[in-house]
Amino acid sequence: MRTSRFKIFVRATVIVFIIYMMIAWAWNSMTNSNFWKPWEMAIAAAVSVLFYGGFSWFVTNFGMGLFFGRNPEYRAYRNSGGDPFFDSLPWLFNPDSETVRQSGMVEPDTDFVPPASWQFHCPQCNARVQHRVDVCWNCRYGQDSDNSAYFDRYGDVRPPEISEEKWAEIKERQNG
Numbered sequence: 001m002r003t004s005r006f007k008i009f010v011r012a013t014v015i016v017f018i019i020y021m022m023i024a025w026a027w028n029s030m031t032n033s034n035f036w037k038p039w040e041m042a043i044a045a046a047v048s049v050l051f052y053g054g055f056s057w058f059v060t061n062f063g064m065g066l067f068f069g070r071n072p073e074y075r076a077y078r079n080s081g082g083d084p085f086f087d088s089l090p091w092l093f094n095p096d097s098e099t100v101r102q103s104g105m106v107e108p109d110t111d112f113v114p115p116a117s118w119q120f121h122c123p124q125c126n127a128r129v130q131h132r133v134d135v136c137w138n139c140r141y142g143q144d145s146d147n148s149a150y151f152d153r154y155g156d157v158r159p160p161e162i163s164e165e166k167w168a169e170i171k172e173r174q175n176g
């Protein structure tokens with residue numbers, strides 16, 4: 001699972017608070033005063049993160065929606081809980097691995113390591129698979145022609161590499 005947005009907010013606030021405290025300490029020792037107090041720095045840190053983070057979040061999501069809103073890859077990513085702002089934050093704020101950022105789940109620990117060219121993820125166990133709608137080599141998901149986990153996770157979006165006919169066939173199997 002992706003690190004929760006609340007946790008990322010707390011991490012960012014703590015980091016900004018530490019930076020503010022260093023500035024406050026420098027200021028207070030330079031002027032020999034006690035002007036900036038820790039609780040003021042804490043509030044300022046939370047407000048800064050909310051304001052700048054919120055603004056960046058809005059710009060990122062609005063921009064990505066504008067350019068990629070109709071892209072099936074992007075819609076599938078959004079349907080799986082992805083957020084282009086949170087998933088692109090550096091490690092300090094968001095400690096998730098690349099796989100978790102892309103798919104929201106960790107890859108299972110297996111003896112077989114799928115080739116790098118396998119870019120898709122099994123909707124059930126998250127093992128990397130060759131084709132998007134496929135029989136999974138790891139958990140055998142898809143073997144009984146049940147693709148409901150795919151729809152649960154990615155929504156009703158036809159992936160670009162699957163033809164209209166094949167997609168209709170998959171959906172037919174699903175509903176029938």
Ligand SMILES: [Zn+2]
Pocket residue numbers: 122123124125126127136137138139140141
């Ligand atoms: Zn699987």
